[in-house]
Every structure is written in C-alpha cells, then in structure tokens.
Amino acid sequence: MADKKQGIDQALIRDLANILNETDLTEIEVEQDELRIRVSRAGTPQYVSAPVPAAQFAAAAAPAAAAAPAAAVPAARDNKNAVTAPMVGTAYLSPAPGARPFVEVGSTVQEGQTILIIEAMKTMNQIPAPRSGKVTEILVADAAPVEYGEPLVIIE
DSSP states (O other), X not given: OHHHHHSOOHHHHHHHHHHHHHHTOSEEEEEETTEEXXXXXXXXXXXXXXXXXXXXXXXXXXXXXXXXXXXXXXXXXXXXXXXXXXXXXXXXXXXXTTSOOSOOTTOEEOTTOEEEEEEETTEEEEEEOSSOEEEEEEOSOTTEEEOXXXXXXXXX
C-alpha cells in the first residue's frame, strides 16, 4: 500500500496502454480509490486526482505513451474530398438506433444536408455535407469514437 501512495503503478499504465492496443480504443479511464488515470492516443493530457501530484503522473505516463505504437492509429487519408470530424466524439450514422442511416455509399447529398452526428459531451452535433455530391465512401463505423480532423466520409 505504501508504494501506491508514493507513486503511480507503471504496470497499471502499461496494462491500460495494452488494452488500448488490443481493443483499438483511443482512450481509457479508470478510477480506483482516490486515483484516476486516463490514457489516450489522441495526445490529450492525462491527469490524476489527489493525493498524487500530477508531476509524478506525467513522469510515469511517458513510458505508457511510448508503448502505444503510432501504427495502430489509422493513417489519415490525403483526400481533398474527405469530410473531416470538426470535434472529438462518437460518430453515429443514423438519427436513432435501428433507424436508416443519414447517408449510404452511392447516396447523393446536398450541401448542408446532415450526413452523420457526432456526440460530444452529451450533445448531439449534426455534421452537414460541406458540398453537394455523391457519397463514395464512409470511413467510420456507427458508434465509433472519432478524433478531430479524422476523415469521416468521402463526397465526390
């Protein structure tokens, strides 16, 4: 017990980083007693609540960040026709579970038409088509976490 109060369990952080790799998640957060740890691929700051000072956590988290291979994050497409995520959140392809998706591959969309929803901080944000065209590819799965700038849909 005394060891846990003096510093962060680096094995726990490595285990969390491995869970990210195995499950293809972008972020995981755990809370145990008065300790809270978040490990993320997105480069967002990790934090820990009292009584452990954040400086100790940052030093311990550095090896975990290096443990997550960059190759596990999907490579961004270099496509000028990609509609990218304007925020971090969870992408939903339909307005409700079981409902028809907003768009499908081959659909023709009009500028301003909702193509998907990104939930961020319990708020549903409609993502409009930036231009009219044909949907040639949908790059995200329903209920998948998305990062800022991540390509979502290709509209030709």
